[in-house]
Amino acid sequence: MQLEEYFNFLAPDDIRLKDSRIGIETILYEYIYRARTPEEIANIYTSLSLEQVYATILYYLHNKESVSKYIADWLEWGRKMREEQQRNPSPAVRKLMQLKAEREGQKAKNAQISHG
Template sequence: MQLEDYFDFLSPDDIRLKGHRIGIDNVLEYYLEGYTPEEIITNLPSLNLEQIHATITYYLHNRTQIDAYLSRLAKWREQRYQASLANPSPLAQRLRILKAQRINQQVNAL
């Protein structure tokens, strides 16, 4: 079995563990924060140790490319977050109004 056989390369910026919706970025986030494979599996219990080790090994063998991948992914997520703040959904707008009203009521009650 080749190392790449553990992954589905859906696009240049979407690499997932085969048979899962979990991206390699999810595993690597824990790994790069210092979690052991055994600790990672407690946070991602649908994976097994073999898959976690394969992901870490793939990262270590392709560190430059995967670091660039993780950087692009973080940038894309930040852009999406900023866009959602600038143009919130109707639900988010309604929740913000309700939160402001609740805070206002609490202040007035004091």
């Protein structure tokens, strides 16, 4: 089996493991940034085989320059999306933030009453 046969190349910025919805960035983030072993990664992502995890790491090692750029682009995209979500939270997030503020206000009020 050729190494590339382990993956679906959906777009230049979307490479997934065959028969799954898991992108190579997910596996490689665990490997590169969290220093997890292939066995640990396979235990976390139980829908993947240990062979698939090793294939992903081997693909990275064989294509280090292009895959490193792929990961860097993915990390940058994630950073931009988090910033955008903070600037413009969805209505559901705004509601949760409001509920949290109300709850904290009630806790502060209760603390004043019990100490007052």
